[in-house]
Structures are given as structure tokens and as C-alpha cells.
Amino acid sequence: GAVVSQHPSWVICKSGTSVKIECRSLDFQATTMFWYRQFPKQSLMLMATSNEGSKATYEQGVEKDKFLINHASLTLSTLTVTSAHPEDSSFYICSASKQANTEAFFGQGTRLTVV
């Protein structure tokens, strides 16, 4: 058990458009989901913590109006990159926990390329 599916695995979009990334917990209910961004040869940087039914908590320096997070159900959280620019090109990874203080399971990641 404890499978997290992320979709799409890769996406290429034009500058100025918006892209939605989905993160689903397939066999458990996730009260908490996390969104990370990873640039080449760097570690995972936490962007925001998303709790079902409430607003996401963003890390310092992350623009909440640019990176829209919705956690409408216990099995789905979405990250929308609005008005994407080439500097937003990165590897975006989600993780999900059954409860806030339990192990987090990672999705496969989404490689976003903005051209």
C-alpha cells in the first residue's frame, strides 16, 4: 500500500500559459500533501504544505498567486503553475501522508519545461 501517483510525468508548455499537475494517493487517504520543486543537481525545496479542506501553507519566497494549490479531497491535490515562464522549468514532486506526523510517500515527479 501507500502509492502516490503524479500526473503528468512531463509537460512542455509555452511561456505565459498555465499548467496543472495532479497528485493522487491511490490506496490511502492523505490529510496532508506536500509540493516540492527540484532544480538540476539541487535538493528538494519545499514549496507548500496542503491540508485537505483548508488553504495551503506556503514557504517563504513562494508566490501563492503563481503556484495555486488545491486539496479538495483526501486523495487529490493539484498544483497549477500560472503564467509560466522559462525560469519555472523544474522537476515538481508531491508527497502525501496519511497523517501529518507519519511517513510521506512520493509521487513520480513532473518535469515541467517552459519554452
Added chain:
Amino acid sequence: GQNIDQPTEMTATEGAIVQINCTYQTSGFNGLFWYQQHAGEAPTFLSYNVLDGLEEKGRFSSFLSRSKGYSYLLLKELQMKDSASYLCAVRDRGVSSYKLIFGSGTRLLVRP
């Protein structure tokens, strides 16, 4: 705030043992995780420590000293497939929820 430090790169020989260190500073420590990440893939869970001491799981062991803010990951009988990045992550008790903060990662190269 939080601060997690680990070496940037390490090199070891196939069949040998390697120890990857991690030091951390955090205000709401609630456990330390080690993950393995191959290039272009998501991290995979290796180990978890919340109490002081050694946790052993096959070829991998992880140690934690909370008083020293120190952990290490020990890899035995190294194999070529162990070449990857190893991420130390601390779970921090934030204001409203727990969150997992990652170190910069250690790139391990295993040579024949």
C-alpha cells in the same frame, strides 16, 4: 529556522562501506529520514530515526544522535547500483503542521 548539512559528493569502491553524514539544526525536530534518489526520479525511502541509536535494514543502517543534531547513513557491500544521491531530511513540527525539510543531498559514485 532549519539548517541541514551533508557533503556534496563522495566516491567509494564496489564492495566497500561508506558513511554519509548529516548535521541539522531545527526548532521542532520530529524525526530524520534518509532517501535515495536516482537522476530524474523521485526519492525512495531508505530509513527513519526518531530516537537515538542505530536502525539497521539490510545493507543500509542509519544512526541518530538528537543531542548532537547528527545522523549518518551507512551503506555496506556497495554495489554499482548504489550510485545515486542520498538525501537527509528532517521532519519539523511547524506552526500548523509537520513538514519534511531536505538537505542538499550527497552524490555518491561507486566505482568498480
